[in-house]
Amino acid sequence: MNGQLCCYDCGRTYGIDDRSRCSCGEPLWIETDPSDFEWPDAEWSRGMWRYADVLPVSEPSGVPPGTTPLVRADRLDEYAGCSLSLKHEGQNPTGSFKDRGSAVGVSYAARAGYEWVGTVSHGNMALSTSAYAANAGLECAVFVPADTPAERLELIARHDPHLFRVEGDYGQLYHETLALEADVAFVNSDTPFRVAGQKTVAYEILEQCSPETPDAIALPVSSGGQASAVWKALRELNRAGLVDDVPRLYLVQAAACDPVATAYREGCASVSPVTAGDTIAVSIANSDPPSGTRALAAARDTGGAVVSVPDAEIRDAMDRLSTTVGVSVEPSSAVAIAGIRTLSQSGAIEPDDDVVAILTGSGYKERYETDVRSRTIDLDGLERELGAIVG
Amino acid sequence: MNGQLCCYDCGRTYGIDDRSRCSCGEPLWIETDPSDFEWPDAEWSRGMWRYADVLPVSEPSGVPPGTTPLVRADRLDEYAGCSLSLKHEGQNPTGSFKDRGSAVGVSYAARAGYEWVGTVSHGNMALSTSAYAANAGLECAVFVPADTPAERLELIARHDPHLFRVEGDYGQLYHETLALEADVAFVNSDTPFRVAGQKTVAYEILEQCSPETPDAIALPVSSGGQASAVWKALRELNRAGLVDDVPRLYLVQAAACDPVATAYREGCASVSPVTAGDTIAVSIANSDPPSGTRALAAARDTGGAVVSVPDAEIRDAMDRLSTTVGVSVEPSSAVAIAGIRTLSQSGAIEPDDDVVAILTGSGYKERYETDVRSRTIDLDGLERELGAIVG
Numbered sequence: 002m003n004g005q006l007c008c009y010d011c012g013r014t015y016g017i018d019d020r021s022r023c024s025c026g027e028p029l030w031i032e033t034d035p036s037d038f039e040w041p042d043a044e045w046s047r048g049m050w051r052y053a054d055v056l057p058v059s060e061p062s063g064v065p066p067g068t069t070p071l072v073r074a075d076r077l078d079e080y081a082g083c084s085l086s087l088k089h090e091g092q093n094p095t096g097s098f099k100d101r102g103s104a105v106g107v108s109y110a111a112r113a114g115y116e117w118v119g120t121v122s123h124g125n126m127a128l129s130t131s132a133y134a135a136n137a138g139l140e141c142a143v144f145v146p147a148d149t150p151a152e153r154l155e156l157i158a159r160h161d162p163h164l165f166r167v168e169g170d171y172g173q174l175y176h177e178t179l180a181l182e183a184d185v186a187f188v189n190s191d192t193p194f195r196v197a198g199q200k201t202v203a204y205e206i207l208e209q210c211s212p213e214t215p216d217a218i219a220l221p222v223s224s225g226g227q228a229s230a231v232w233k234a235l236r237e238l239n240r241a242g243l244v245d246d247v248p249r250l251y252l253v254q255a256a257a258c259d260p261v262a263t264a265y266r267e268g269c270a271s272v273s274p275v276t277a278g279d280t281i282a283v284s285i286a287n288s289d290p291p292s293g294t295r296a297l298a299a300a301r302d303t304g305g306a307v308v309s310v311p312d313a314e315i316r317d318a319m320d321r322l323s324t325t326v327g328v329s330v331e332p333s334s335a336v337a338i339a340g341i342r343t344l345s346q347s348g349a350i351e352p353d354d355d356v357v358a359i360l361t362g363s364g365y366k367e368r369y370e371t372d373v374r375s376r377t378i379d380l381d382g383l384e385r386e387l388g389a390i391v392g
Numbered sequence: 393m394n395g396q397l398c399c400y401d402c403g404r405t406y407g408i409d410d411r412s413r414c415s416c417g418e419p420l421w422i423e424t425d426p427s428d429f430e431w432p433d434a435e436w437s438r439g440m441w442r443y444a445d446v447l448p449v450s451e452p453s454g455v456p457p458g459t460t461p462l463v464r465a466d467r468l469d470e471y472a473g474c475s476l477s478l479k480h481e482g483q484n485p486t487g488s489f490k491d492r493g494s495a496v497g498v499s500y501a502a503r504a505g506y507e508w509v510g511t512v513s514h515g516n517m518a519l520s521t522s523a524y525a526a527n528a529g530l531e532c533a534v535f536v537p538a539d540t541p542a543e544r545l546e547l548i549a550r551h552d553p554h555l556f557r558v559e560g561d562y563g564q565l566y567h568e569t570l571a572l573e574a575d576v577a578f579v580n581s582d583t584p585f586r587v588a589g590q591k592t593v594a595y596e597i598l599e600q601c602s603p604e605t606p607d608a609i610a611l612p613v614s615s616g617g618q619a620s621a622v623w624k625a626l627r628e629l630n631r632a633g634l635v636d637d638v639p640r641l642y643l644v645q646a647a648a649c650d651p652v653a654t655a656y657r658e659g660c661a662s663v664s665p666v667t668a669g670d671t672i673a674v675s676i677a678n679s680d681p682p683s684g685t686r687a688l689a690a691a692r693d694t695g696g697a698v699v700s701v702p703d704a705e706i707r708d709a710m711d712r713l714s715t716t717v718g719v720s721v722e723p724s725s726a727v728a729i730a731g732i733r734t735l736s737q738s739g740a741i742e743p744d745d746d747v748v749a750i751l752t753g754s755g756y757k758e759r760y761e762t763d764v765r766s767r768t769i770d771l772d773g774l775e776r777e778l779g780a781i782v783g
Contacts, residue, residue: 006584009624010685010689021570021578021580021582021583021584022570027686028582028583028584028616028617028682028683028686029584030584030587030620030621031585031588033445033446033447033448033588037445039634043599043600043602045435045459046461046599046600048461055424055425057408057424063717064461064463064480064718065461065463068437070455070485071437072455089455092483092484092485094461094480094483094719095718095720095756096756117782119778131718132714132718133718134718135714135715135716135718136716136717138716140782142778142782144774147768154764154766155759155760156756158763158764158766159711159715159720159760159762160714160720161714164764164766165766165767165768165769165777166767166769167769167770167771167774168768168769168771169771169772170771173771174771177775178774179413181774181775181778182775183778183782184782185782187412189412191412192412193397193408193419193420193422194422196421197421197422197424208434209437211434225419229419229421230421233421237424243430291419292419295400295401295418295419298401323523323526323550323551323552324526324551325526325529326454326455326526326527327454327455327522327523327526329551364550365486365487365547365756368543368546368547369550371546372549373542373549373555374555375545375549375555375556375557376556376557377538377556377557377558377559378556378557378558378559379560380558380559380561380564381560383535383565383569383572384568384572384573387510387533387556387572387574387576388574390533390554391508391533391574391575391576
């Protein structure tokens with residue numbers, strides 16, 4: 002505790018928990034002694050561009066992503082079956098991990114003289130790429146599936162990209178955009194510049210844990226781009242001598258669309274397309290992941306695994322995050338927690354393992370079915386109503 | 393530029409912009425040389441708790457707020473009439489500046505042995521307080537006006553507070569909750585612990601600008617709590633000898649509900665309640681601000697001013713932020729930009745002034761009326777459709 006209550010106007014002072022307004026009627030604030038205060042190092046303000054030495058571009062464009070929190074979630078340890086920490090990527094500029102790759106991809110395109118950037122996405126990546134293109138003054142072509150919900154399109158449209166709603170196979174769309182002759186720099190989910198930016202999340206996690214190293218990192222897998230990026234970072238850090246014991250990578254999918262988990266389970270050397278069912282984890286429902294085989298290699302190489310989890314467990318993990326940690330995430334992020342629980346139950350993750358879950362996106366950008374319990378009261382009944390439950 | 397493209401599988405390498413997949417069919421990533429890489433200082437990971445020495449509590453609770461970006465918005469300089477930078481508080485854990493105060497208020501309540509915290513809010517503060525209470529394992533009573541929209545209640549309800557929809561005067565509700573005998577620690581908009589946490593935004597801005605000092609800071613004003621907090625920080629930093637020329641504080645309100653601007657304009661010594669009209673800036677429509685007079689003093693003491701802006705200008709500023717800077721904010725944040733423009737037009741702010749606008753909340757948590765321009769195409773027509781506009 003540092004300080005006492007003070008009135009800015011009359012100067013009266015009070016004990017720190019005495020009251021919130023002065024006897025003169027004006028509000029109080031807390032006086033503290035700043036005389037020994039000095040500026041800490043403000044290098045953090047560069048965000049992920051602190052790592053420019055290991056990035057393919059060094060000129061930032063747009064709001065710098067990164068310096069997202071890593072927090073212990075001890076109230077979820079029992080549920081997760083390990084010592085759980087959360088890397089909250091929903092706090093990036095457009096609310097998801099995608100900003101790291103967009104920042105690098107768009108900065109590169111601008112520097113290389115492109116006037117257009119493009120992406121294929123039905124959500125976070127479309128929003129993120131549009132925002133970074135807007136900042137760089139580049140035109141942006143966004144290709145979304147024709148059935149993308151209107152409320153999601155509204156968020157993307159704010160940044161004024163050229164929005165194409167495409168009828169046809171989404172997996173094929175990914176490949177066809179990259180094969181186009183048009184003078185557009187596509188920054189799709191696993192393209193090299195995106196992967197280069199995405200890798201900074203693992204740099205940050207390891208920096209935040211340093212000098213310790215977590216035993217494992219768990220994350221959702223869709224195209225395999227993000228899993229590739231995390232693996233890439235771990236390899237680099239290992240090579241640099243900064244990480245000796247490389248964390249195991251656990252990749253998690255929704256059971257309704259789990260091509261990488263299927264390949265892992267069946268011991269296949271590569272990932273084959275699956276027929277996708279419906280899932281609440283729409284952002285990661287990629288039935289033909291272009292970096293699926295690379296993601297599979299990442300899990301195997303680090304001694305991790307790939308698993309999938311049913312929607313009911315995803316929803317349960319999502320609710321627990323918001324009610325016990327105070328963090329609201331999209332379903333596609335909650336899969337990481339549900340996956341850790343599954344892996345603990347099977348013994349792959351042990352109770353004393355330090356595990357970091359990457360929460361890829363904020364939950365506040367969309368509405369979900371939530372049980373809204375409220376009571377309507379009259380101002381006159383305030384004390385009675387509150388007293389009845391506080392006791 | 394640093395690195396070359398490489399296949400993780402077969403090891404083939406390519407020039408950095410050659411292609412995105414290897415001739416073997418697998419995706420590429422970028423090899424960089426990490427041999428000279430060293431960990432930077434990870435103190436930033438504590439967020440605003442880096443300033444614990446000047447806070448009334450030092451034990452963090454929940455996801456640490458702070459370390460939000462400060463970015464130059466040179467593409468808006470002409471519009472704003474100055475050299476404009478943006479402090480993006482929407483990147484806090486629950487998407488608004490309120491997390492700074494909630495973190496301190498809830499941490500204090502937990503440490504002081506309270507089992508309940510409470511707040512009076514119809515939006516950001518309700519969400520933020522609920523989330524921090526959830527993390528601390530405290531019960532939380534949230535009092536919202538009875539007409540709060542269901543979609544906003546859904547976000548708040550995720551963190552499972554006790555939600556009271558109150559019929560009656562909102563300004564009176566604020567005062568009555570603080571007068572309650574119930575054993576609940578209320579962390580309302582301008583209560584001392586909240587103000588103590590909120591002040592860290594100004595510490596960060598000045599840290600990020602150091603060794604320079606901005607000429608002015610502009611922010612929206614509602615209850616006056618945040619304006620008080622920024623003023624408090626500037627006074628402390630001045631006293632500590634870290635800031636000699638204290639920035640002018642410009643406070644901005646929506647024209648439909650502008651009690652503080654009215655008092656400023658009319659040269660009054662204190663702020664009187666007004667009758668509020670409708671505005672898109674709902675979060676700051678406080679017709680009887682409990683720290684209004686303190687906010688007025690902050691503007692006058694620093695040589696700043698208080699102005700108000702009409703909805704059309706707020707909406708215009710909001711659109712320009714999203715299309716030219718790539719930042720989506722709520723209307724209540726955009727008022728700061730509209731206010732700066734107004735102040736430049738009147739000559740109060742000059743073209744070479746360095747001005748920081750505090751963007752208080754993310755725009756992604758709500759839906760607005762946006763002109764969604766999109767075209768539906770068939771996959772077969774991809775090249776033709778894109779070629780037609782890229783040229």
